[in-house]
Amino acid sequence: MRWRWQVRTDGADEGCVTFVLHEEDHTLGNSLRYMIMKSQDVEFCGYSITHPSESKINFRIQTREGIPASEPLRNGLNNLTEVCKHVLQTFEARMKAFKEKEELMA
Numbered sequence: 001m002r003w004r005w006q007v008r009t010d011g012a013d014e015g016c017v018t019f020v021l022h023e024e025d026h027t028l029g030n031s032l033r034y035m036i037m038k039s040q041d042v043e044f045c046g047y048s049i050t051h052p053s054e055s056k057i058n059f060r061i062q063t064r065e066g067i068p069a070s071e072p073l074r075n076g077l078n079n080l081t082e083v084c085k086h087v088l089q090t091f092e093a094r095m096k097a098f099k100e101k102e103e104l105m106a
Contacts, residue, residue, distance in 0.1 A: 017069035019059040025049065029057045035083075036076035041067045 021028065029047040036045045044062040061069040 014068040014070075015063040015066055017061055019061070019069075019073060020056055021059055022056045024057050025055060026057075029059065031080055032059070032076050035079045036061060036072045038079075039072050039075065041065070042072050045072070 026049070029049070033045050033047055036042055041063050042061060043064050044060065047057045047059045049057050059073075061072055063069050063072060
């Protein structure tokens, strides 16, 4: 999956960055914020939707000790992808087991 995003920085500080994620909404925003805030390197992480008619979010990350904000973003996206894969695999396994049980009972 490719993410479409652009970066807005405040000055030259790579540890305090606003990423603009296009074609996204609260579904990704809230989940990604949660995953990123689990990192001890992150001082602040939040997002806002500019307007309900626009499908983009402004995603702000502020890190500690000069760590580039792109690192927690990348890690958060990777971690969220792994969680989603796990949920999908668990769901598919349970559905398969359920269908097999139903076939045995029929």
